[in-house]
Amino acid sequence: MPAAAYSLLATAGKARRGRLTLTHGAVETPAFMPVGTQGTVKSLTPVDLRDAGVQIVLSNTYHLWVRPGHERIGKLGGLHRFMDWDGPILTDSGGYQVFSLKEMNKVTEEGVKFRSPHDGQWRMLSPEKAIEIQETLGVDVAMAFDECVEWPASEARTRDGMNRTTRWLQRCMAARQHADRTALFGIVQGGTHESLRVEHAATLADLNLDGYAIGGLSVGEPREELVRFTEFTAPLLPASRVRYLMGVGYPWDIVDAVLAGVDMFDCVIPTRSARFGQAFTSSGRVTIKNTRYRDDARPLDENCACYACARFSRAYLRHLFTSNEILAPRLLSLHNVTFYQHLLSRVRAAIEDSATTGSSALADLHRLVSAWNRQADD
Numbered sequence: 001m002p003a004a005a006y007s008l009l010a011t012a013g014k015a016r017r018g019r020l021t022l023t024h025g026a027v028e029t030p031a032f033m034p035v036g037t038q039g040t041v042k043s044l045t046p047v048d049l050r051d052a053g054v055q056i057v058l059s060n061t062y063h064l065w066v067r068p069g070h071e072r073i074g075k076l077g078g079l080h081r082f083m084d085w086d087g088p089i090l091t092d093s094g095g096y097q098v099f100s101l102k103e104m105n106k107v108t109e110e111g112v113k114f115r116s117p118h119d120g121q122w123r124m125l126s127p128e129k130a131i132e133i134q135e136t137l138g139v140d141v142a143m144a145f146d147e148c149v150e151w152p153a154s155e156a157r158t159r160d161g162m163n164r165t166t167r168w169l170q171r172c173m174a175a176r177q178h179a180d181r182t183a184l185f186g187i188v189q190g191g192t193h194e195s196l197r198v199e200h201a202a203t204l205a206d207l208n209l210d211g212y213a214i215g216g217l218s219v220g221e222p223r224e225e226l227v228r229f230t231e232f233t234a235p236l237l238p239a240s241r242v243r244y245l246m247g248v249g250y251p252w253d254i255v256d257a258v259l260a261g262v263d264m265f266d267c268v269i270p271t272r273s274a275r276f277g278q279a280f281t282s283s284g285r286v287t288i289k290n291t292r293y294r295d296d297a298r299p300l301d302e303n304c305a306c307y308a309c310a311r312f313s314r315a316y317l318r319h320l321f322t323s324n325e326i327l328a329p330r331l332l333s334l335h336n337v338t339f340y341q342h343l344l345s346r347v348r349a350a351i352e353d354s355a356t357t358g359s360s361a362l363a364d365l366h367r368l369v370s371a372w373n374r375q376a377d378d
């Protein structure tokens with residue numbers, strides 16, 4: 001039995017309503033994964049995540065490897081037990097992080113050599129190591145170790161990175177010991193070069209992976225390029241497998257990508273924005289520190305059922321922020337994560353509605369969310 005099974009339940013245009021069944025449960029798609037870099041979605045407990053409607057969380061191979069170490073987590077019962085999250089977990093391969101350590105990395109065919117910023121030790125992250133770490137953590141989905149090519153990059157440079165990504169993917173596949181419980185997703189590269197995207201998507205489709213991610217986007221390119229290459233790449237991926245757009249994004253980016261046929265997303269935006277006092281609401285963005293909320297008795301979002309919105313006023317949340325209280329980022333994180341999950345649940349309902357009744361529910365939701373991008377509260 002493969003560790004991941006995707007079933008397509010309904011379609012509306014290119015948008016897909018599906019279900020991804022993993023070792024620790026099913027994920028209704030389209031789905032958004034909050035990011036728990038260090039084995040925790042910052043300031044939120046697993047109970048908070050469940051209450052917010054979170055189905056699957058993302059954690060980071062690189063961070064857990066360098067501290068506290070994957071072997072230690074494995075001996076303590078695996079990542080699910082360690083962080084007390086019994087739902088599905090996806091980990092990135094660590095590639096993005098080691099490639100970000102600009103001064104420290106040396107890329108060879110073997111892998112990436114880097115000096116750990118924690119202890120100064122030299123380490124090598126390779127396809128085999130990335131699989132060993134993720135399988136020892138016991139996650140539901142492991143991402144293949146890929147070469148992250150910077151943006152912008154020439155076609156020749158992008159092609160080299162793409163071909164190395166394919167060779168590394170084949171090494172990842174060969175290194176797997178627990179294919180029955182940890183699924184493996186491949187990552188389609190090719191940057192902003194259409195012919196390379198076509199070529200790499202075809203190469204990876206032949207490898208019959210558990211799922212497919214669109215990589216090499218959300219790396220600093222303009223938004224128009226993100227939208228264009230998501231629309232271009234998604235239909236190139238096998239229709240029978242789940243499609244994941246890595247590192248995206250704002251609510252409007254997500255809805256755009258759903259309309260292009262993408263099923264899964266992850267991003268630090270809801271939690272990072274919360275720590276900076278930014279909330280996403282059904283009437284647009286709210287910067288809670290803004291003086292205008294000083295006497296505002298309304299909840300952050302009148303259409304949100306989260307604990308922060310049920311119990312507290314904007315005036316109180318603003319007071320917590322301006323007083324640097326630790327409850328402030330926690331309550332805003334709870335709200336933003338709930339807001340994202342609620343948005344995705346609306347997206348799923350709109351796809352179903354549009355698919356079964358031919359209604360304009362999905363187009364209406366797209367219009368509404370796109371308008372949030374243009375709205376600002378200051």
Ligand SMILES: [Zn+2]
Pocket residue numbers: 300301304305306307308309310334335336338339
């Ligand atoms: Zn809320």
